[in-house]
Amino acid sequence: xxxxxxxxxxxxxxxxxxxxxxxxxxxxxxxxxxxxxxxxxxxxxxxxxxxxxxxxxxxxxxxxxxxxxxxxxxxxxxxxxxxxxxxxxxxxxxxxxxxxxxxxxxxxxxxxxxxxxxxxxxxxxxxxxxxxxxxxxxxxxxxxxxxxxxxxxxxxxxxxxxxxxx
DNA sequence: GCCAACGTTGGC
DNA sequence: GCCAACGTTGGC
Numbered sequence: 001x002x003x004x005x006x007x008x009x010x011x012x013x014x015x016x017x018x019x020x021x022x023x024x025x026x027x028x029x030x031x032x033x034x035x036x037x038x039x040x041x042x043x044x045x046x047x048x049x050x051x052x053x054x055x056x057x058x059x060x061x062x063x064x065x066x067x068x069x070x071x072x073x074x075x076x077x078x079x080x081x082x083x084x085x086x087x088x089x090x091x092x093x094x095x096x097x098x099x100x101x102x103x104x105x106x107x108x109x110x111x112x113x114x115x116x117x118x119x120x121x122x123x124x125x126x127x128x129x130x131x132x133x134x135x136x137x138x139x140x141x142x143x144x145x146x147x148x149x150x151x152x153x154x155x156x157x158x159x160x161x162x163x164x165x166x
Numbered sequence: 167g168c169c170a171a172c173g174t175t176g177g178c
Numbered sequence: 179g180c181c182a183a184c185g186t187t188g189g190c
Contacts, residue, residue, distance in 0.1 A: 017188085043173075066188055124189080142171045144185095144187045 011149030017065040035113030039085045040095040046147040051082040051108040066089040071123035077124035118162035
């Protein structure tokens with residue numbers, strides 16, 4: 001019997017996946033103001049995390065998915081609470097959702113900023129090697145959610161692996 | 167490119 | 179509400 005996701009809440013630490021070909025950690029670093037709304041999420045569970053659970057100041061482990069290799073590149077932070085994701089209303093956007101309206105935007109997204117690159121990149125395969133990370137939601141078979149809560153112990157361990165001290 | 171494991175949609 | 183068909187995610 002696996003622990004349901006909801007048992008990990010409330011969390012103040014999150015792992016957010018992004019495909020680097022679409023939007024990478026380095027894109028965030030280069031972004032004006034070094035912040036970006038996390039738009040394009042079209043999964044209800046991930047949206048609910050952003051809309052209902054994520055608060056300004058929450059820590060974000062920035063994960064590159066579909067990458068060579070996939071893994072955590074650095075730390076970031078929630079800098080603005082969830083607001084409507086207007087890409088859903090834009091017919092020219094690949095994230096357009098015909099069911100979204102101005103009155104009911106349907107999709108919401110937090111804004112992520114304050115990127116801090118890890119001295120050492122943490123690959124997915126490295127995470128699998130470490131006992132203290134074996135219960136990470138990220139490592140669960142079949143877990144595809146793009147936003148996942150992270151426990152404090154997992155977070156501390158990852159910061160050590162990444163040689164990140166602050 | 168393959169494909170397992172999910173999530174979503176829509177007919178009934 | 180069930181569930182088959184389809185679409186997506188993301189590691190490999």
